[in-house]
Amino acid sequence: MSISTTVRVRGFAAVATVCVIAVTATACGGTTKKSSSSSSGSGSSVTSSATANPDAPLKTGLKIAFLPKAINNPYETIVDDSGIAGAKEFGGTAKEVGPSDSSASSQVSYINTLIQQQQNAILLAANDPNAVCAPLKEAMKKGIKVVAYDSDTAKDCRQLFINQASSEQIGRSLVQNLGKQLNYKGKIAILSATQNATNQNTWIGFMKQELALPKYKGMTLVKVAYGDDDDQKSFQQTQGLLAAYPDLKGIISPTTVGIAAAARYISSSSYKGKVVVNGLGTPNQMRKYVKDGTVAQFSLWNPKNLGYLAAYAAAALSSGQITGAEGETFKAGKLGTYKIGANGEVILGKPTVFDKSNIDGFNF
Incomplete structure (x- = not known):
């Protein structure tokens, strides 16, 4: 599959919400989003650990990448922008890369490139639960943490799934x-x-x-x-x-x-x-x-909170605070503490119904 070498830059725009619920092209070309920090991180893979240390501090200089279903999806722009801003809070560098189409195999080349770049964590909204499994398993073998968000992969192809709601x-x-x-x-x-x-x-x-x-x-x-x-x-x-x-x-x-x-x-x-x-x-x-x-x-649900939670979950994994096991907990910045459920699932919260009575109270 041929991938465009066009680079698109979007700065993070702060968006007021009521809570209810570096510009570089990748090695294979592709579309890359502005990083949240100019630091490059350690550049090394994270070593896997079978034991969680909940008292471990969040590492600084972590490199994480968001890979949405498609780079031009407005909803996923909101999610990823918020995750990029969240990474900046804990001293990480985050970016968004991805295809312009949402075909089953369109994300594979980007995962391979992110492995070559030695990202600490890859966060992915899967277009297909199985098409991305082989490269994601390769990433985990190399110590890269994998967090699915919004749309899950097969369960053995990631450590965590950040679900919007039940x-x-x-x-x-x-x-x-x-x-x-x-x-x-x-x-x-x-x-x-x-x-x-x-x-x-x-x-x-x-x-x-x-x-x-x-x-x-x-x-x-x-x-x-x-x-x-x-x-x-x-x-x-x-x-x-x-x-x-x-x-x-x-x-x-x-x-x-x-x-x-x-x-x-x-x-x-x-x-x-x-x-x-x-x-x-x-x-x-x-x-x-x-x-x-x-x-x-x-x-x-609040898509800004989804991206923010995903970023902190990736940081907690990469820092050894959690391993993805059921019952482990981690703190997601301003959102507070979350517990990991069965099969590595973390649920953001309940969805909200919007209508004429409340829609003007939200801006996202």
Whole structure:
């Protein structure tokens, strides 16, 4: 696969939120984000340790890299920017690198380059749970810590997974919210990201479990469509869903790209006020659709906190405070103390529902 050598720089912009819940191209080219610190760190791999030392101080000069699903995803920009700022707090150097597309294998070349650069930790939102496993296992063999965030890998391919909220809670709550809006009647569709996205498929699995309950007997899931986290494709998929099912009553889009594209299409169509759109989005992205009546409500966790937590988790791993074992705890800066659950999972917190009553209290 050929990778662009274009370098894109984005400085971290401080964003006011209400909490509820160096510019260099990589060796293989690719897109690189401005580092949070000019220091280069030790440049050596971190040696693995089977025993955690919770009293160990966070190391300074750590080099960590965020590898999102795609470099141009607005949601992941917010997450990674906050993680880069968090790394600066503990004296680390952080950057964002990644592909411009979200195909299953698009992240592999970047992982290999980050290994060559001897990063202390790689943080990855996986496009596919298995496609990235071989290089991630190679990274861990070399002492590089691996933290999945937002979208998990296979469990033996990383030490930690920073989850936004309980996957079951996210999936079921989206159906519950839409069900109430539709009075539990009508045809619905799901507009997802990529077919292999771990988080999307996990949530959809719980959506289907929720829909199987007796109270949803009047609701029918007619299709799961995929917009590949691409704005135009998601827009076209929305258009296609409504052409194929003109009596569609609701769309759940558990992706920030998808929900905004769906809302944009419906806002200027005859379906406005007739088709309910719900899902996961950011307040700044969805505000105009809430205020013009296209969308009554949507959900999300605080993406800034997700990136910040991921950065501190990577630092705790790299410093030997934790190993990723269940029951271990670590402090994530201003967010406080977190405990590691089963299979190395750390949960940020509960999602928040945004609507006209509270959306202006948030700016991200």
